[in-house]
Each structure stands twice: as C-alpha cells, then as structure tokens.
Amino acid sequence: MRKAVSSLSVLLFTVTLLSGQAVRKETYLYAVKDTDSLYLDRYRAVNAAGSPCVIFMFGGGFFTGSRDGKGYIPYFEFLAENGYTVVSIDYRLGFKSLAERGATTQERSGGKIRQAKAFMALFLDVVNMAVEDLFDATAFVLDHAGDWGVDPGRIIANGSSAGAISVL
Numbered sequence: 001m002r003k004a005v006s007s008l009s010v011l012l013f014t015v016t017l018l019s020g021q022a023v024r025k026e027t028y029l030y031a032v033k034d035t036d037s038l039y040l041d042r043y044r045a046v047n048a049a050g051s052p053c054v055i056f057m058f059g060g061g062f063f064t065g066s067r068d069g070k071g072y073i074p075y076f077e078f079l080a081e082n083g084y085t086v087v088s089i090d091y092r093l094g095f096k097s098l099a100e101r102g103a104t105t106q107e108r109s110g111g112k113i114r115q116a117k118a119f120m121a122l123f124l125d126v127v128n129m130a131v132e133d134l135f136d137a138t139a140f141v142l143d144h145a146g147d148w149g150v151d152p153g154r155i156i157a158n159g160s161s162a163g164a165i166s167v168l
Contacts, residue, residue, distance in 0.1 A: 022045070022046045023043055023044065023045055023046075023076075023077045023080040023081060024043070024044055024045075025041055025042070025043050026041070026042045027039055027040070027041050027042075028040055028042065028140070030089070030136060030137050030140040031133065031136045031137070031140070033092060033133070036090075036092050038089070038090040038091065038092070038133055038136070038137070039067065039089075039090050040067065040087050040088065040089040040090065040137055040140065040141075041067055041068055041076075041087070041088045042085060042086070042087050042148065043076040043077065043079070043080045043086040043087075043088070044084075044085045044086070044148070044149075045080050045081060045083065050149055050150075050151050051083050051084055051085045051149060051150060051151060051154075052083070052085070052150075052151055052154035052155070052156065053084065053085045053086070053145075053150045053151070053154065053155045053156070054079055054084050054085070054086050054087070054156045054157075054158060055087045055088075055089060055134070055137060055138060055141060055155060055157045055158070056072070056075075056076070056086060056087065056088045056089070056158055056159055056160075056163065057088075057089060057091060057130070057134060057157070057158075057160070057162075057163025057164070057166050057167055058072065058088065058159065058160055058161075058162075058163050059159065059160035059161025059162050059164070060093070060161065060162055061095065061161065061162050062093055062094050062095040062096070062126045062127070062130065062162045063095040063096045064093065064096065065093070065163075066090075067088040067089055067090050068088065072088065072160070076088060085148060085149070085150050087137065087141055089133065089134065089137040090133070091129075091130045091133035091134065091137075091163075091166065092129050092130065092133055094125065094126030094127075094129050094130070095126055127165060127166060130162070130163075130166040131166050134157065134166055134167065138155065138157070141155065142155075
C-alpha cells in the first residue's frame with residue numbers, strides 16, 4: 001500500500017511539473033527602421049527544445065496596439081506551456097505615423113472615388129511596411145533558431161486584426 005501511494009505521489013508530481021511548465025519571457029531588438037526601434041518578446045517553456053515557433057502580430061488597425069498587450073499574454077503562455085516558442089513582434093504603425101504628422105485622406109483633392117483610391121494606395125503602403133517588419137522578425141528568429149531551440153521548418157505566423165492582415 002505504501003509503495004502504491006509513493007508511486008502515485010511521484011506520478012502526480014511529474015504530471016504537475018509537465019503541465020505547469022514555467023514560461024520565460026525575453027525581449028530582443030530585432031531591427032531599427034528610421035527612428036523606430038523594433039523589439040520582439042520570446043515566450044518559451046524553460047525546458048523547450050526543438051520546438052515549433054509561432055510569430056505573432058498584434059491588432060490595432062495599424063494605429064495602436066502593442067506586442068505585449070494584456071489580452072494576448074494568456075494565449076502566449078498557453079502555447080509556450082504546450083511546447084511552442086512564441087515570438088510577439090513590434091511593427092511600424094503606419095497610420096499612427098500619418099496621424100502624428102497631421103496627414104489625412106482629406107489632403108487629397110477630388111471626389112470620393114479619388115479619395116478612396118488614395119486611401120487604398122496608402123493602406124497598401126501601410127500593410128507592406130508591416131509585412132517588411134514581419135519578414136525582418138522572421139529572419140531574426142531563423143538566425144537564432146539554433147540557439148533558441150526552434151525548429152526552423154516549423155515556424156507559423158499568426159496575428160490579430162491588422163496583424164492577421166499583415167500575416168496574410
């Protein structure tokens with residue numbers, strides 16, 4: 001009986017350790033673009049090795065948001081606890097930059113169709129800027145894959161809202 005209780009205790013302790021892996025967060029500078037320093041946060045279980053990697057882009061309409069928004073942290077931790085390395089990245093917020101300069105679609109003269117075409121061109125520029133940052137972050141992850149224990153053949157990009165548009 002004592003042996004069975006002892007074995008059960010060891011089993012429960014092992015299951016607890018495996019299911020509640022400590023998640024470590026580390027921050028890295030991955031690129032500098034003009035005056036923007038772009039960082040990424042890496043979340044991983046302490047004992048992760050050879051893991052798939054999820055690169056995440058936050059949402060916010062290309063105007064707001066952050067790589068470490070409180071609503072995303074449980075998702076990152078869940079993935080890390082289940083064997084994934086998660087990399088949440090900064091990217092340039094093109095619409096925020098325009099707003100800070102005071103630029104609006106009203107600067108373009110002409111009717112609504114002309115303004116819509118100007119907005120679409122601007123929107124594509126903003127998305128392309130974010131995609132460029134995703135490519136740079138992915139290259140950074142690939143450059144560090146060996147040191148980080150990331151399987152370079154199993155990298156997944158995903159995101160929320162504007163981040164999902166950029167990933168697509």
